[in-house]
Amino acid sequence: MQPIQAVRWSPDCNAVRIIDQTALPERYIERDLRSLDDVCAAISSLAVRGAPAIGIAGAMGLVVSLASFDDPATERLRARIAVHAQRIIATRPTAANLAWAVNTVAAAAKEPHASGREALRAMRAVADALLADDAAMCRRIGSLGEQLLGDGARVLTHCNAGALATTGIGTALAPVYVAAEHGRQVSVLACETRPLLQGARLTAWELSRAGVPVRVITDSAAASAMRARRVDLVIVGADRIAANGDVANKIGTYALALQARYHGIPFYVAAPTSTFDPAIPDGSAIPIEQRGRAEVARINGQAIVPNDVPVDNPAFDVTPADLVTAIISDRAIHYPPYRFVP
Ligand code: MRU
Numbered sequence: 001m002q003p004i005q006a007v008r009w010s011p012d013c014n015a016v017r018i019i020d021q022t023a024l025p026e027r028y029i030e031r032d033l034r035s036l037d038d039v040c041a042a043i044s045s046l047a048v049r050g051a052p053a054i055g056i057a058g059a060m061g062l063v064v065s066l067a068s069f070d071d072p073a074t075e076r077l078r079a080r081i082a083v084h085a086q087r088i089i090a091t092r093p094t095a096a097n098l099a100w101a102v103n104t105v106a107a108a109a110k111e112p113h114a115s116g117r118e119a120l121r122a123m124r125a126v127a128d129a130l131l132a133d134d135a136a137m138c139r140r141i142g143s144l145g146e147q148l149l150g151d152g153a154r155v156l157t158h159c160n161a162g163a164l165a166t167t168g169i170g171t172a173l174a175p176v177y178v179a180a181e182h183g184r185q186v187s188v189l190a191c192e193t194r195p196l197l198q199g200a201r202l203t204a205w206e207l208s209r210a211g212v213p214v215r216v217i218t219d220s221a222a223a224s225a226m227r228a229r230r231v232d233l234v235i236v237g238a239d240r241i242a243a244n245g246d247v248a249n250k251i252g253t254y255a256l257a258l259q260a261r262y263h264g265i266p267f268y269v270a271a272p273t274s275t276f277d278p279a280i281p282d283g284s285a286i287p288i289e290q291r292g293r294a295e296v297a298r299i300n301g302q303a304i305v306p307n308d309v310p311v312d313n314p315a316f317d318v319t320p321a322d323l324v325t326a327i328i329s330d331r332a333i334h335y336p337p338y339r340f341v342p
Helices: 036-044 051-065 074-089 096-107 116-148 174-181 198-209 219-227 253-263
Strands: 007-009 016-019 030-033 154-157 187-191 214-217 233-236 240-242 247-250 267-270 316-319 326-328
Touching (some): 036 074, 051 074, 051 096, 116 174, 187 219, 219 253, 247 253
Antiparallel strands (some): 016 030, 247 316
16 A cells, blocks of 8 residues: 655655645545645645644745745845745644755755855755654654553544645654554544544544444544443544643544543653754643634535634643643653753
8 A cells, every 4th residue: 555645755856745635535646846836735725734744844845945046146035935945834833843954955045055046956955864764753752652552442533644634654644654554453533623623534534444443423422431341541642732742733632631621541642853842832832723713614515613702722622731641652652741952
């Protein structure tokens, strides 16, 4: 079976090739992002999504967006890079990975270069390295995290923190994939993840494709599943982790952490180094993306909320560190008290 490649270069290397995640599970479509507008639209619309994947797509997209800029002066190139980087970073504010990856690639142009062309080559090399590193970090998270999964482990997860959300085997799903590779029987309960249904559409798609038993439940069924002892542990991903271990992740994660605590079920967060933001002391400073009304108020084009009733649509919430049993990074399994330093 072909591995999922959520983000990669197109064969001519002039575009970022993504799997259009808005079409799954009904249709598998790949799209090539060739301009700044393409890149920003794909990230904003969640055609490419998940903290690590938007970081890599944004970083590669920055390179692609400058391809037609043939001014050889590096000063003018740097000014252009700053404008493009700002636009890409502004598409989604919560995931630490996006600004980190885009700024890392932009920084490659700051070193002295003989020409704009050479600066662009350096940026592309850094984007290549980020692409490979992300996959390697996922693998390490999987190898560390699998020790938390005994034979027969039943994992509950939220949203999609799998291969579709990264350039490798995912973060929250990485321990599941590695345990399955090692012949252990593991199964997953996937919360559907209102309003955009990443759990139902994406986590279910990629796990069933990989032959890992998966069952979808509504978000509101999670507490009952825990009470019925159908869940051994919860593993979720993260969009940003503050210095004190507070975790921003898909809306609904906080409720799951509370439910897990009440039922005595371990609650794990899996994330690569690029998701940690030790410059932020705690979760109160994490910017939470607010998305549009239609995602909540309409289903299949039909209104499900009266037109005159306002809607809130925060895409993420913050789970306080004291509800998190451990954080599985690519470096270690971190236990409380969390004190991440830059
Ligand atoms: O809005 P999304 O689909 O980009 O949200 C994704 C999540 O919340 C994931 O759990 C998180 O980005 C980690 S992905 C490895």
